[in-house]
Amino acid sequence: MTESRPAVELKGITKRFPGVVANSDVHLTVRAGEVHAVCGENGAGKSTLMKILYGMQQPDEGTIAINGEVVRLRNPQDAIKVGIGMVHQHFMLADNLTVKENVLLGAESLHGIGKAATARMAELAERTGLRVNLDSLMENLGVADRQRVEIVKVLYRGARIVILDEPTAVLVPQEVDALFDTVRTMREQGYTFIFISHKLDEVRRIADSATVIRRGTTVGTVDPRTVSSRELAEMMVGSQLPSPETRESTVTDRAVLRVENLRLTAEDSERAVLDDVSLTVRAGEVLGIAGVEGNGQTELVETIMGMRRAAGGTIELVDAEGTTRDLTKLGTLARREAGIGYIAEDRHRHGLLLGRPLWTNRILGYQTRRPVSSGRIIDCAAAREDTRRIVDEYDVRTPGVEVAAGALSGGNQQKLIVGRELSGDPVLLIASHPTRGVDVGAQALIWDRIRAARSDGLAVLLISADLDELIGLSDTIRVMLRGRLVSEADPATVTPTELGSAMTGAGESHSLPEDVA
Amino acid sequence: KDSGDNSAAGDGGESGGECVTAAAPPRAEASSKEREAASDVDASDLKVALAFDVGGRGDASFNDAAAAGVDKAVEDMGVADTTESTAAGTESEDAKQQRLSQMAEKGYDPIIAVGFAYADALKAVAPKFPDTHFAIVDDDSVDAKNVTPLVFAEEQGSFLAGVAAVYKSDNCHVGFVGGVETPLIQKFEAGFVQGAKAVSDKVKVEIDYLTPAGDISGFNDPGKGNVVAKAQIDKGADVLYHASGASGKGVFEAAKAADALAIGVDSDQYNQKTVAEVKDVIMTSMLKRVDVAVYDYIRAVASDDLDSLPERFDLAVDGVGYSTSGGKVDDITDVLDGYKAQIVAGEIEVSPTP
Amino acid sequence: MSTTVETGPPSKAGATEQQPRPRRPIPGWLRGVLWAVAAIAVLSTTSYLTGIDTLTSSNTSQTALRLALPILFAALGGLWAERAGVINIGLEGMMILGTWGAAWGAYYGGVWAGLLAAIVFGALGGLLHAVATVTFGVNHIVSGVAINLLGLGVAKYLADLVFEPLSGNPRQSPPVPKFDTYSATFLSDWLADLEEAQRVGISDAAGLLRGLVTQVSPLAMLGLLLVPLSYLVLWRTRFGLRLRSCGENPVAAESLGVNVYVHKYAALLVSGGLAGMGGASLVLLSGGADYLENQTNGRGYIGLAAMIFGNWRPGGLLGGAALFGYSDGLQLSAGGEAVLALCYGAVLLLAVLTVVQLVRRRWLVAGLSALGAAALYYVYWANDELPRELIPYTPHFVTIIVLAVAAQKLRPPKAIGKRYRRGEGD
Amino acid sequence: MISWRTALLPPVLAIVVAMALSSVALLISGADPLEAFTTMGAQLFEGTTAVDTVNLAVVYYFAGLAVAVGFQMNLFNIGVEGQYRFAAVIAAIVGAAMELPPVLHVLAILAVAMLSGAAYALLPAILKVTRGVSEVITTIMLNSIVFGIVAYLISADQFGVLRGNNISTAEIPETGWIPGIPLGAAGTMFGSVLIAVALGVGYWFLLNRTRFGFELQASGESPTAATAGGVSAKRMTMTAMLLSGAVAGLIAMPELLGRDHVYAMTATQGYGFTGIAVALLGRNHPVGVAFGALLWAFLDKSAVSLETIGVPREIATIIQGTIVLSVVVAYEIVKRAELAAEQRRVGRQTRNGMPASVSQGGAV
Numbered sequence A: 001m002t003e004s005r006p007a008v009e010l011k012g013i014t015k016r017f018p019g020v021v022a023n024s025d026v027h028l029t030v031r032a033g034e035v036h037a038v039c040g041e042n043g044a045g046k047s048t049l050m051k052i053l054y055g056m057q058q059p060d061e062g063t064i065a066i067n068g069e070v071v072r073l074r075n076p077q078d079a080i081k082v083g084i085g086m087v088h089q090h091f092m093l094a095d096n097l098t099v100k101e102n103v104l105l106g107a108e109s110l111h112g113i114g115k116a117a118t119a120r121m122a123e124l125a126e127r128t129g130l131r132v133n134l135d136s137l138m139e140n141l142g143v144a145d146r147q148r149v150e151i152v153k154v155l156y157r158g159a160r161i162v163i164l165d166e167p168t169a170v171l172v173p174q175e176v177d178a179l180f181d182t183v184r185t186m187r188e189q190g191y192t193f194i195f196i197s198h199k200l201d202e203v204r205r206i207a208d209s210a211t212v213i214r215r216g217t218t219v220g221t222v223d224p225r226t227v228s229s230r231e232l233a234e235m236m237v238g239s240q241l242p243s244p245e246t247r248e249s250t251v252t253d254r255a256v257l258r259v260e261n262l263r264l265t266a267e268d269s270e271r272a273v274l275d276d277v278s279l280t281v282r283a284g285e286v287l288g289i290a291g292v293e294g295n296g297q298t299e300l301v302e303t304i305m306g307m308r309r310a311a312g313g314t315i316e317l318v319d320a321e322g323t324t325r326d327l328t329k330l331g332t333l334a335r336r337e338a339g340i341g342y343i344a345e346d347r348h349r350h351g352l353l354l355g356r357p358l359w360t361n362r363i364l365g366y367q368t369r370r371p372v373s374s375g376r377i378i379d380c381a382a383a384r385e386d387t388r389r390i391v392d393e394y395d396v397r398t399p400g401v402e403v404a405a406g407a408l409s410g411g412n413q414q415k416l417i418v419g420r421e422l423s424g425d426p427v428l429l430i431a432s433h434p435t436r437g438v439d440v441g442a443q444a445l446i447w448d449r450i451r452a453a454r455s456d457g458l459a460v461l462l463i464s465a466d467l468d469e470l471i472g473l474s475d476t477i478r479v480m481l482r483g484r485l486v487s488e489a490d491p492a493t494v495t496p497t498e499l500g501s502a503m504t505g506a507g508e509s510h511s512l513p514e515d516v517a
Numbered sequence B: 001k002d003s004g005d006n007s008a009a010g011d012g013g014e015s016g017g018e019c020v021t022a023a024a025p026p027r028a029e030a031s032s033k034e035r036e037a038a039s040d041v042d043a044s045d046l047k048v049a050l051a052f053d054v055g056g057r058g059d060a061s062f063n064d065a066a067a068a069g070v071d072k073a074v075e076d077m078g079v080a081d082t083t084e085s086t087a088a089g090t091e092s093e094d095a096k097q098q099r100l101s102q103m104a105e106k107g108y109d110p111i112i113a114v115g116f117a118y119a120d121a122l123k124a125v126a127p128k129f130p131d132t133h134f135a136i137v138d139d140d141s142v143d144a145k146n147v148t149p150l151v152f153a154e155e156q157g158s159f160l161a162g163v164a165a166v167y168k169s170d171n172c173h174v175g176f177v178g179g180v181e182t183p184l185i186q187k188f189e190a191g192f193v194q195g196a197k198a199v200s201d202k203v204k205v206e207i208d209y210l211t212p213a214g215d216i217s218g219f220n221d222p223g224k225g226n227v228v229a230k231a232q233i234d235k236g237a238d239v240l241y242h243a244s245g246a247s248g249k250g251v252f253e254a255a256k257a258a259d260a261l262a263i264g265v266d267s268d269q270y271n272q273k274t275v276a277e278v279k280d281v282i283m284t285s286m287l288k289r290v291d292v293a294v295y296d297y298i299r300a301v302a303s304d305d306l307d308s309l310p311e312r313f314d315l316a317v318d319g320v321g322y323s324t325s326g327g328k329v330d331d332i333t334d335v336l337d338g339y340k341a342q343i344v345a346g347e348i349e350v351s352p353t354p
Numbered sequence C: 001m002s003t004t005v006e007t008g009p010p011s012k013a014g015a016t017e018q019q020p021r022p023r024r025p026i027p028g029w030l031r032g033v034l035w036a037v038a039a040i041a042v043l044s045t046t047s048y049l050t051g052i053d054t055l056t057s058s059n060t061s062q063t064a065l066r067l068a069l070p071i072l073f074a075a076l077g078g079l080w081a082e083r084a085g086v087i088n089i090g091l092e093g094m095m096i097l098g099t100w101g102a103a104w105g106a107y108y109g110g111v112w113a114g115l116l117a118a119i120v121f122g123a124l125g126g127l128l129h130a131v132a133t134v135t136f137g138v139n140h141i142v143s144g145v146a147i148n149l150l151g152l153g154v155a156k157y158l159a160d161l162v163f164e165p166l167s168g169n170p171r172q173s174p175p176v177p178k179f180d181t182y183s184a185t186f187l188s189d190w191l192a193d194l195e196e197a198q199r200v201g202i203s204d205a206a207g208l209l210r211g212l213v214t215q216v217s218p219l220a221m222l223g224l225l226l227v228p229l230s231y232l233v234l235w236r237t238r239f240g241l242r243l244r245s246c247g248e249n250p251v252a253a254e255s256l257g258v259n260v261y262v263h264k265y266a267a268l269l270v271s272g273g274l275a276g277m278g279g280a281s282l283v284l285l286s287g288g289a290d291y292l293e294n295q296t297n298g299r300g301y302i303g304l305a306a307m308i309f310g311n312w313r314p315g316g317l318l319g320g321a322a323l324f325g326y327s328d329g330l331q332l333s334a335g336g337e338a339v340l341a342l343c344y345g346a347v348l349l350l351a352v353l354t355v356v357q358l359v360r361r362r363w364l365v366a367g368l369s370a371l372g373a374a375a376l377y378y379v380y381w382a383n384d385e386l387p388r389e390l391i392p393y394t395p396h397f398v399t400i401i402v403l404a405v406a407a408q409k410l411r412p413p414k415a416i417g418k419r420y421r422r423g424e425g426d
Numbered sequence D: 001m002i003s004w005r006t007a008l009l010p011p012v013l014a015i016v017v018a019m020a021l022s023s024v025a026l027l028i029s030g031a032d033p034l035e036a037f038t039t040m041g042a043q044l045f046e047g048t049t050a051v052d053t054v055n056l057a058v059v060y061y062f063a064g065l066a067v068a069v070g071f072q073m074n075l076f077n078i079g080v081e082g083q084y085r086f087a088a089v090i091a092a093i094v095g096a097a098m099e100l101p102p103v104l105h106v107l108a109i110l111a112v113a114m115l116s117g118a119a120y121a122l123l124p125a126i127l128k129v130t131r132g133v134s135e136v137i138t139t140i141m142l143n144s145i146v147f148g149i150v151a152y153l154i155s156a157d158q159f160g161v162l163r164g165n166n167i168s169t170a171e172i173p174e175t176g177w178i179p180g181i182p183l184g185a186a187g188t189m190f191g192s193v194l195i196a197v198a199l200g201v202g203y204w205f206l207l208n209r210t211r212f213g214f215e216l217q218a219s220g221e222s223p224t225a226a227t228a229g230g231v232s233a234k235r236m237t238m239t240a241m242l243l244s245g246a247v248a249g250l251i252a253m254p255e256l257l258g259r260d261h262v263y264a265m266t267a268t269q270g271y272g273f274t275g276i277a278v279a280l281l282g283r284n285h286p287v288g289v290a291f292g293a294l295l296w297a298f299l300d301k302s303a304v305s306l307e308t309i310g311v312p313r314e315i316a317t318i319i320q321g322t323i324v325l326s327v328v329v330a331y332e333i334v335k336r337a338e339l340a341a342e343q344r345r346v347g348r349q350t351r352n353g354m355p356a357s358v359s360q361g362g363a364v
């Protein structure tokens, strides 16, 4: 650190929330023109620190210096003025505005709102690989494009210091590569990046230096190219790096879920979102579905859960005694009661009642079943009791079961959900991105629990964008493309890159080694 | 720009042109005798309370008239003390009871409830204060010894309005705009139509109400009154009679804009401040002398002579009538008084329902 | 001009954009015109078939405009507030404040002073709403309900204090000056000729149009002008973009340096001002009322409904207000038989809908609308007269029926009604 | 978790603020605030006012609960107004036509009222669920339409009876009355007060102890999460709306069965709108709504007494408006103060002991 004028220098930052100290005495120095990674467990305080740097929150203590000058950032305007831009962990986009409006917002004075602005935007879109009509509504864009819009937004404002808070969580490897290419090129042009990710190999690929934060304080800064992922992880949690590898196959030949010729049409047109999807999950098997987001995985899961009405096809569930039930006409609750556990991809939207206490969340989806309910009447005491059990068993870090679910960090919320969904003695678990945005420690725990349940005969339908997870956990992998299951892969042999190209349709279904489709 | 100064409306023409088909009744001598001031009665030991219906003092309608009656009593008879309280539009029934009870408990006597909305409250309260005198305007359904009904023959007054309207109509086409379609307002309609038909068998009568029973906004929406009156005028009506409270202002304005005539209601609207700028279209008003009734009632209480009060304030006792301010009906007062005499004499029966 | 309902499902427009095609979607104004033409077509057919020509007379459209005006202002007020993410159920209260202000200002300073005072008083209501909802994070509906109470109470109180000495009546102001009206004489005469000509369609359109160019007050012109103006400001300027972003995703807006508080305050001030103008339009038009207690009579709520009806868009809310004003005017001036004729019009509309749905092979909807058509036709055929008591509520029925038929996908601003606090987003 | 401070301080603060503001208004209009407030307070001990207040509060309580049911799932049933009036007129007509033994008759009328209230809420519910039409618009429209329906039904050609200048439905026979609770000189309390208490307890139990209540609140909190948890949002909307309508059906019953026995054209309107304010004041909690209803009824009653001392009654309306607003503002302020206190507490802890440890719920 001989740099005389670091681009960013945070000193002694402390930030308290009610009941939580998100940052305490954090120090962070970022040299100009480098990619600086910030690593840490869920809830370690990374996002909070970044929001402080971006002026969205005020530190209780500490100073911020940009390019050597101490500044007070009272709001994002101040931050933008000194050249800071931020791509948030959760998209900061208005769905009902157009792409152009989203980019323009707040920066109208730079290039006006007319032709000049459009031209500049088109140029930036080109550079970041954003290929959409600038006048289309934001809600019509896929995740990767949304990510690109976020980056265009930052660049449009002329930021020189760019914060990327978990930008890769939703991207497939090819998209990650494209993003990294962009980042590298811009680094050459003198941009400074602060990069947050839970994927340590990514950190090691792109970052010039990395600062580790644990429980709100800085542990230290290292050169990621000289330390291993394992060492990094140990700095973060102080434990060994978990791996998602399945040890031995527990697959039986008893089918649990049989989906045949499932079809689903879009709400407002005849377009097929799911096109003749057939699959079978057997007891003790983890069936992984790979696919770029927006190819129908979400819809598949929601159709199986009964949250969407299929246009055709059948869904059958075989319970432990071997009786087959046709689920096609049943509602979500009946399907859950039949023995399906469901880890939704978006825990905030579909998994939790954020404003309600943990024990209330324990009831959600189980409001008709013991122990939390006796059919019509809710048993609050039992719900509290069982929630305490989950908190203990799944290491949910919380002051108690009365706190609102929204007060927990993402990883802990996820652990609570996994605990809940495995509590009802399910025969089938549908796990959508079960470890998205979850730190390594929590990840290990979740994998562990899924594996344990699997060896007890649970059938698992796993959807994940994390290809390592998918390969490591699945017994079979099938690839989904434009609403169809196009190919099958053997997780024992397939590499993430191969899978990635199958997902993007590059080899169009015939490129995989174990292809049987 | 549209010209904004329509000068005074039609001069009416002599006795109604071809429209009138019935012969004018025989002349009767003007029966509206001057009321003698009641200075002989001393009411200085009376404490009078007035419980108004929605609108209260200043509503330029029956509440105001009641207030005027009390004011005059204070002046003439030296009433010791008065109090008043007004109902709110959305108040519950027991607020009315509470109002009456509070007045009675404070020792007010007599207590005058203005408006039939007080009927049920009075039924409940009057028996609890058997020594207090109560009166209720516009209702005779309360059957209690200490309650005096003060009701009017609105249909008789409206009959005269109908007669006047036909005499002044050039098109032989008149209109009635009711505020809210309640039995009370239907009396006005009934009398008006009978009056019009009595003098002409050719006359066309437009009848519209702004809102149905229960929706009192019809008494409070000049905009709607204006639209409806305009539509009636477009259909050919050129004399409009309204019984629509504050909405009447819209009727007057429609008449003014189209050079038509209008008839006011309840009090002499020609002299009312709130409609001053359109008063030249008001050819007459159907008077409902709530003030007289209230005044007479107070006097009767003071002189302990409640039996002297008429059962109904009708044409015979000048409880209803018509106004002449503005001079637009001066030419037909003979006709009107003639009909009045016939009604008083019972030669013409006016039905209170349409 | 009577039923410009924007019912084009926005999601569909979106879907076509996903795979960009060279053909551009129909612009909003054109869609408005198309709807207006369709509405006139239905009305003139109905009027031809039933022989009731008040349906399309100039008088009807003239009264429609007048009755629609307060609702239009209120709806515009709602638009501004809700586009900035604040539910404004307090429009009624702000309107009441506006009526008082209008009478007071006009009494002392003439009509324009009245209008100004109405705007200021309405805006004060808006300011209060802003303080409560934006600064203190109070639930928007609570605050709105409170403002309705306060507006009523304060106006009554002020009327008692100020008007009573002048008019002798605490519930009414003294007579105040009114706006003059203007007619485009040349146009109006030409249209009158056309209307007289009794040619199907043309005469009807001419009749409706003529009502809109005769005896129009500056306030009505202002109201109509404010529709495109609101569109331009909200959708075509930087301020509007920022304001709308506060209603869609305030945290995102904040993260881009937009001062959400300032924009919400501004939106509510405008909203209150517009509601105040709505109040003024009850007071300052000839044939109107001066100040009169309770004269707004729920028009603020109706305005809110018109705005939702119009899918939070200026063109749409104009359609909603026009629909309401038209059916109210028709009902008031032509009574039961015209309403019955409207039933007949609805039958025609439903028949068309049935055919369209059959072509699209949506059997259920087609069946339902066919059923509705049959039922309404029965009502028309079996009755010479509808229950008299229900006629005054024609506009309310029409609104419900049109909404039920139009099957629109409403798209409220996303963050509407949500509490926003600086720095609390994620 | 609600401490006594968060629960009680705000309303007290709000009442103080409201009194302060209205004092200003009183002073401007030349009245003596002290006298006004004493009169308001004193009237509670005069005559039957106290009992009248409770009676009115019973009505408001039903109205508040009807609105609160909808609020529990973010459904804004502004149509309680129309629903209760529709239910009242139907119940009055049916009740007068029925001949049944005493208790049964009352129960039958209550059932009819609840069914009619729910029926009037059915259309908005259906339109919302099947066509996505906002319940706010439809219920606003239906609130107006109910005027026409009531007028039609009680017109003399249909079921109306002329009583003086008033028209009303025929009188319900005595078997259909709910007897009052005589309290001597203090007046007669509505027997319905017991129904109100029962309904409050039932409401609490329904919301907090039953699956239905759980599902209702879950869909209010997050419709998407509720859907994923097996709660059908459409069914909940439908049930909540109908339930709200059914409770609304009871609003007019205390007066209809306990005092008036007929539904007249002059029957009071606006209870539905009052219900919104009361529900909000009581924060949708059964006990809170009860307090809200009592406070509101008290203020309404005071308005009458104010006139007798020559103070404009609008003051009561102004007080009501300010109270609603300041109660919620006060809740907000108190909540923030508590938050700040908590933050300080945590800050102290971290400085003394170790930096936020996992077990203490620190930064985890």
Ligand SMILES: Nc1ncnc2c1ncn2[C@@H]1O[C@H](COP(=O)(O)OP(=O)(O)OP(=O)(O)O)[C@@H](O)[C@H]1O
Pocket (backbone or CB within 6 Å): A017, A018, A020, A021, A022, A040, A041, A042, A043, A044, A045, A046, A047, A048, A049, A089, A407, A408, A409, A410, A411, A437, A439, C423, C424, D362, D363, D364
């Ligand atoms: N606005 C807030 N109010 C209260 N607590 C908060 C708030 N924002 C964050 N926290 C808490 O502060 C802690 C740090 O959160 P932060 O989002 O910074 O973690 P993170 O490191 O970004 O985690 P992740 O990897 O899950 O994104 C967490 O315990 C979180 O619950």
Ligand SMILES: Nc1ncnc2c1ncn2[C@@H]1O[C@H](COP(=O)(O)OP(=O)(O)OP(=O)(O)O)[C@@H](O)[C@H]1O
Pocket (backbone or CB within 6 Å): D002, D204, D207, D208, D282, D283, D284, D285
């Ligand atoms: N900040 C707030 N803003 C608006 N409403 C609130 C707020 N906090 C609580 N409420 C409402 O107030 C009501 C009372 O809260 P409380 O937590 O006591 O509910 P509860 O769990 O139903 O209580 P109980 O278990 O005693 O019945 C709740 O129904 C909730 O909707």
Ligand SMILES: [Mg+2]
Pocket (backbone or CB within 6 Å): A043, A047, A409, A410
């Ligand atoms: Mg986080």
Ligand SMILES: [Mg+2]
Pocket (backbone or CB within 6 Å): A046, A047, A048, A089, A165
């Ligand atoms: Mg984070």
